[in-house]
Amino acid sequence: MxxxxxxxxxxxxxxxxxxxxxxxxxxxxxxxxxxxxxxxxxxxxxxxxxxxxxxxxxxxxxxxxxxPETGTVETFSVVHVPSPEFADDAPYVSAIAEFGPVRLTGVLRGVEPELDAVAVGRSVGAGVEERATDGKPLVVFRPVADDA
Ligand SMILES: [Zn+2]
Known part of the structure; x- marks a missing residue:
């Protein structure tokens, strides 16, 4: 015991x-x-x-x-009904951002998870953060100043 x-x-x-x-x-x-x-x-x-x-x-x-240090949001969606591994993360913003020659898929943090809080063409940086649900590493985008 x-x-x-x-x-x-x-x-x-x-x-x-x-x-x-x-x-x-x-x-x-x-x-x-x-x-x-x-x-x-x-x-x-x-x-x-x-x-x-x-x-x-x-x-x-x-x-x-x-x-590149910054990428550009190409498309995104606000996820309210997540798959189980994202249960504690919802609602969250799933986004695809173009970084030079590649597109990365990740979670956009630092914005409200609402449709009008994110703009296609927004400049973001990419990093790795933990998924809230289980702590697994995740590609995360965060907005950066557009005039940078
Ligand atoms: Zn080729």
Whole structure:
């Protein structure tokens, strides 16, 4: 009874090490450190890990290029009825923002989760924050001054 919790330590690896997902986790870590990057092929098509092949032209000669400091909101939606892993986050703003050659999908924080609180074309920075529901890392956008 008393020592039951001894074996319940949270695993250091977070319990998720699915093959093929490592590239994305590594990319999230880089983004969290302010070193976010895109994979860019010789033709300038951008993609994100864990891709190994350009989704546009099939090139495997992908190089890492730093993401711009700010991106632009392309589309967004206010989520009131979330999937279970976002239960404690709702309502929230799910957004897609263009950062140079790539589009990132994330949660836009720092605004009211209302349709008229967000504008397409808004400048945002990208980082990594914890999901309220379970603390898992998440791509998060925050508005930045448009005149920056
Ligand atoms: Zn390409």
């Amino acid at each position: 008393t020592d039951r919790s001894a074996g319940d330590e949270v695993r250091a690896d977070g319990g998720e090490s699915r093959p093929g997902n490592a590239g994305h986790d590594e990319w999230l870590d880089a983004l969290a450190d302010g070193d976010g990057y895109a994979l860019v092929c010789p033709d300038g098509h951008g993609s994100l890990p864990p891709r190994r092949v350009c989704p546009d032209c099939g090139s495997t000669a992908l190089s890492r290029e730093p993401l």
